[in-house]
Amino acid sequence: MSAAGTAAAAGELRTHGLAYSAGQRLILSGIECALPGSAVTGLLGPNGAGKSSLLRLIAAVLKPTSGQVSLAGTDLRSLKRKERAQHLAFVDQQVDADVPLSVADAVLVGRLPYRPAYAPETIRDELIVQRSLAQVGLEGFGARRLDSLSGGERQRVHIARALAQQTGVLLLDEPTNHLDLNAQNGVLDLLRGLARGGSTVVAALHDINLTAAYCDHVIVLAGGRVVASGETASTLTPGLIRSVYGVPAVRLDNPLTGRPVFAFGGTDQP
Numbered sequence: 001m002s003a004a005g006t007a008a009a010a011g012e013l014r015t016h017g018l019a020y021s022a023g024q025r026l027i028l029s030g031i032e033c034a035l036p037g038s039a040v041t042g043l044l045g046p047n048g049a050g051k052s053s054l055l056r057l058i059a060a061v062l063k064p065t066s067g068q069v070s071l072a073g074t075d076l077r078s079l080k081r082k083e084r085a086q087h088l089a090f091v092d093q094q095v096d097a098d099v100p101l102s103v104a105d106a107v108l109v110g111r112l113p114y115r116p117a118y119a120p121e122t123i124r125d126e127l128i129v130q131r132s133l134a135q136v137g138l139e140g141f142g143a144r145r146l147d148s149l150s151g152g153e154r155q156r157v158h159i160a161r162a163l164a165q166q167t168g169v170l171l172l173d174e175p176t177n178h179l180d181l182n183a184q185n186g187v188l189d190l191l192r193g194l195a196r197g198g199s200t201v202v203a204a205l206h207d208i209n210l211t212a213a214y215c216d217h218v219i220v221l222a223g224g225r226v227v228a229s230g231e232t233a234s235t236l237t238p239g240l241i242r243s244v245y246g247v248p249a250v251r252l253d254n255p256l257t258g259r260p261v262f263a264f265g266g267t268d269q270p
């Protein structure tokens, strides 16, 4: 998968005192974090820690109870919806498969922020769609129906849609879900390439070793709060993994990549 021909530099995303409640339930509070440009930031934490909620707040799918999100110093609330969609693309965790769309039309949705209302797509839009599909290894899939694809193929279509949006910021909720080993590494290679080209990439991940291999930075959530953040190499330690996930871990060197790799023991629970 290749990161060629994508958006320009985006800058740092920052959350300022972000909090979110659903009804009486406090889901996130006091979220102060910096998500640097030209980097992949991994969002980690146990089930229910608040990763999806945080991504949705940043993507403005949810409205915070308090606090704000800024991009390169600009409050995202000051941007109109279409303008925001030219800066920021979001691949949600729940992938809707039952829409009777072709793959090309699903990816073309990523071009909507650039089209006047009711205007047809242009040749440039179609070329961007083809290129985005090629970037995720789905060349030749354009005419297929979305609901005829496998889970992993559909996941890549949604990533292609976000690429077609040509934003400097990419937010992805478990982008390696449903993907086989090769495709997982392919998607993360692609994200890393985009970050090297200037993009701000933020991905919620469950796989500690993919995080260690591909993320420049990590933000670790637990119980709706940030419990650790910083450069992956210094932040992601066996002690942190044990305290957050309750799983003993040791850090080793992966002889194939030179990156750290973790081996895990059983849980702390009896």
Ligand SMILES: Nc1ncnc2c1ncn2[C@@H]1O[C@H](COP(=O)(O)OP(=O)(O)OP(=O)(O)O)[C@@H](O)[C@H]1O
Pocket: 022, 023, 025, 027, 045, 046, 047, 048, 049, 050, 051, 052, 053, 054
């Ligand atoms: N609308 C809602 N009403 C009530 N509780 C909610 C709502 N949305 C999220 N929650 C709760 O907020 C918590 C955080 O959910 P969220 O999906 O953000 O966690 P997560 O870290 O992404 O989890 P996972 O790793 O399981 O996907 C969970 O306990 C969830 O049940």
